[in-house]
Amino acid sequence: MNYNLNKLADDKKKPSTIASLKRLLQLIANERRPLLLALIVILVNSGLNLLGPYLIGHTIDTYVVTKRYHGVLVFSAILLSMYLIVLLTSYLQTKLMGSVGQRLLFTLRNAIFNKLQQLPVAFFNQNKAGDLISRVNNDTDKLNQFFSQALTQFISSIATMTGAGIFLLVIHVELGLAALCPAAIILVFTKIISPWLKKKNAVNLKSVGGMSAEIQESLDNFKVIVAFNRRDYFRKRFDEANRANYRTAIQAGLANNIFLPVYSLFSSLAQLVVLTFGIYLISKGQFTVGLLVSYLAYCVSFYNPLRQLASLWSSFQVAMAGWDRISQILSLETNLTIIQKETSTMNNPVLEFKHVHFAYPGGKEILHDINFSLESGKTYALVGPTGGGKTTAASLMARLYDPTAGTVLLNGRDIRTFEAAERSQKIGFILQEPFLFSGTVKENILYGNPAYQDYSGEQLQELVQAKGLGELLSIFDGGLETQVSSNGDDLSLGLKQVIAFIRAVLRNPDVLILDEATANIDTVTEQLLEKILQQLPQETTLVIIAHRLNTIENADEIFFVNLGEVTRAGSFNEAVERLMHGKSAS
Known part of the structure; x- marks a missing residue:
C-alpha cells in the first residue's frame, strides 16, 4: 500500500472548500455549544454596530436640523450605552473563539499523533519525519490561528455586511442596488481567484515541511557530516530547500495580498456612487441629509468588512490548505488489519512461513515463495550477504509488514489474527539501531511492558537480578536511574543495544529476534549476553541475524538467505562456505 503523502496529494483529486470545511466541522462537533454562544454574541455585536448609523441619521434629521439639542443628548447617551455593550461583546467573542481555537489545536494534535501511532512502519519509510512534524506543529497552528482570531472577524464581517446590505436596500432600493453592484464584481473575482490562492498556500506549506525534513536529517546525521567533512553538502541541500521555501513564500504572500487592493478599489467606487446618487436625490427632495450620512455609513459598513475579508479569506485559504495536509494523515488506515480469529491445532511450530512473497511498495519482489518453520525452544540463525533479505524476513516475523502473498503463522494461527499487544508480547525484536526515549534506563526498559509498569526501583532491581541481567545493568554508572538523552545520543551504540536487550528479555517473549544485536558490543x-540467552526459558525460540560467524556457531539450525530465497544451510561449516561464496558472488 502506498503511504507517501506527497504522492497521494498529487494523485488525489483536491476536495472542494465546502467539503473540506464539512470534514473539519465534524472533528469539532463537541464545540457546538461554545460556537453557538459565540455566534449569538457576534450577531449582537454586529446588530448594535449596524443600529448606530441609523440612530445617527435619525438624530441629524429630527434633532440637529431642528436644533432640539435635548434629543441629541438623549440619543448620544443611547449610542454610548450601545457601544459599551459592543465593547463587552467583542471581549466575549474573542474569549469564546480563542478557547475553541486552543481546544481545536489540542484535539487536532492528539488526533494526528494517535493516527500516527496506528500506521505501519511502511508509512514512516515513505514519509520524512520533518514533514510529519510540520503537519503536527505548523499546519495545526494555522487552523488554530484561523479559529481563534480570523473566524470571529470572518463571521462578524459577514453579519455586518448582510445587515448593512439589508439597510441599504430598505432605506432606498435604487440607491441600494447601485451601491451593491461593485460587490457582485468582487464576488465573481473572489470565486475565480480562490482555488489559485489555496494552491499557492498548499505549495508553500509543502515547502515548509520539506525544509523541516532537511533540517531534521542534517541534525540527525550531524556526526556523519562532521566525520566526513561534508558540511558543504548539507549546507547546499538546506540552501536549496530554503530557496524553494523562499520562492513559495513570496508567491503565497503575493497571492494572499491580491484581494486587498481590488476590494479597496471597488469599495471607494461604491462610496462615490452613493455620494453622487445621494446628492442627486437630495436635490430632487427625495432624500435627506441625515439619511445620506446613514447611507454612507452603511456603505462603509458593507465594504469595510469586505476589505477585512480580503485578508481573512487568505487566512481561511491557508487554514484549508493546512487542513488538507492534516486530513491526508487522518484519512489513512493501516494495512496491518486484524482478521477474524481462527482455531489452531496442537503441536504447531511456533512460527511458520507458507509460500511467503514480499515486495516493498513500488519496488521489486524481495522474498520469493519462502517456506520454513521454527520450533519452540530452538535457536535459529539467518545468514547471508547484505541485501539478501534477512532483516525483511525478520520484519515479517514480527509483523512490521504483511506478506504480499502467502501466510505467516504464529503458534499455528495466521499472525494477522493477533492483536498488536498480544503479538508484541509473544515476539521480541532487537533492531540493529534500537530507539531510546529521553528519561532513565528504568523508563526505557519498561517501555511497552505493562506487567512491571508499577514496579518500584527496588522491585525492578530484584527482577533484573533474578533474570540474570544484573551484570549488564552494572555497566551503567547510575544503574536504573542512569539518564538517557533523546534517542540515547549520549550513549554508545553498544550501550543502547544493551538497554534494548534488557527490555526485550524482560518481556519473556515466545520468539526473540536479534538483528545484528551484538554487532556493536565488545x-x-x-559473552554476558550469550550467557543470559542460555538462561532464557526452554520454550523461548531465538532467531539470530548475524554476520559474525561466532554468534551463530551454537545455533540448532542455520538458514541461508540470499536473492530472496531461504534455504537450510545444513552444518555450520556448510553455512560458512555458502556465506563466503555468497559474498564473493555478490
Whole structure:
C-alpha cells in the first residue's frame, strides 16, 4: 500500500472548500455549544454596530436640523450605552473563539499523533519525519490561528455586511442596488481567484515541511557530516530547500495580498456612487441629509468588512490548505488489519512461513515463495550477504509488514489474527539501531511492558537480578536511574543495544529476534549476553541475524538467505562456505 503523502496529494483529486470545511466541522462537533454562544454574541455585536448609523441619521434629521439639542443628548447617551455593550461583546467573542481555537489545536494534535501511532512502519519509510512534524506543529497552528482570531472577524464581517446590505436596500432600493453592484464584481473575482490562492498556500506549506525534513536529517546525521567533512553538502541541500521555501513564500504572500487592493478599489467606487446618487436625490427632495450620512455609513459598513475579508479569506485559504495536509494523515488506515480469529491445532511450530512473497511498495519482489518453520525452544540463525533479505524476513516475523502473498503463522494461527499487544508480547525484536526515549534506563526498559509498569526501583532491581541481567545493568554508572538523552545520543551504540536487550528479555517473549544485536558490543559484553540467552526459558525460540560467524556457531539450525530465497544451510561449516561464496558472488 502506498503511504507517501506527497504522492497521494498529487494523485488525489483536491476536495472542494465546502467539503473540506464539512470534514473539519465534524472533528469539532463537541464545540457546538461554545460556537453557538459565540455566534449569538457576534450577531449582537454586529446588530448594535449596524443600529448606530441609523440612530445617527435619525438624530441629524429630527434633532440637529431642528436644533432640539435635548434629543441629541438623549440619543448620544443611547449610542454610548450601545457601544459599551459592543465593547463587552467583542471581549466575549474573542474569549469564546480563542478557547475553541486552543481546544481545536489540542484535539487536532492528539488526533494526528494517535493516527500516527496506528500506521505501519511502511508509512514512516515513505514519509520524512520533518514533514510529519510540520503537519503536527505548523499546519495545526494555522487552523488554530484561523479559529481563534480570523473566524470571529470572518463571521462578524459577514453579519455586518448582510445587515448593512439589508439597510441599504430598505432605506432606498435604487440607491441600494447601485451601491451593491461593485460587490457582485468582487464576488465573481473572489470565486475565480480562490482555488489559485489555496494552491499557492498548499505549495508553500509543502515547502515548509520539506525544509523541516532537511533540517531534521542534517541534525540527525550531524556526526556523519562532521566525520566526513561534508558540511558543504548539507549546507547546499538546506540552501536549496530554503530557496524553494523562499520562492513559495513570496508567491503565497503575493497571492494572499491580491484581494486587498481590488476590494479597496471597488469599495471607494461604491462610496462615490452613493455620494453622487445621494446628492442627486437630495436635490430632487427625495432624500435627506441625515439619511445620506446613514447611507454612507452603511456603505462603509458593507465594504469595510469586505476589505477585512480580503485578508481573512487568505487566512481561511491557508487554514484549508493546512487542513488538507492534516486530513491526508487522518484519512489513512493501516494495512496491518486484524482478521477474524481462527482455531489452531496442537503441536504447531511456533512460527511458520507458507509460500511467503514480499515486495516493498513500488519496488521489486524481495522474498520469493519462502517456506520454513521454527520450533519452540530452538535457536535459529539467518545468514547471508547484505541485501539478501534477512532483516525483511525478520520484519515479517514480527509483523512490521504483511506478506504480499502467502501466510505467516504464529503458534499455528495466521499472525494477522493477533492483536498488536498480544503479538508484541509473544515476539521480541532487537533492531540493529534500537530507539531510546529521553528519561532513565528504568523508563526505557519498561517501555511497552505493562506487567512491571508499577514496579518500584527496588522491585525492578530484584527482577533484573533474578533474570540474570544484573551484570549488564552494572555497566551503567547510575544503574536504573542512569539518564538517557533523546534517542540515547549520549550513549554508545553498544550501550543502547544493551538497554534494548534488557527490555526485550524482560518481556519473556515466545520468539526473540536479534538483528545484528551484538554487532556493536565488545567481546566481554557479548559473552554476558550469550550467557543470559542460555538462561532464557526452554520454550523461548531465538532467531539470530548475524554476520559474525561466532554468534551463530551454537545455533540448532542455520538458514541461508540470499536473492530472496531461504534455504537450510545444513552444518555450520556448510553455512560458512555458502556465506563466503555468497559474498564473493555478490
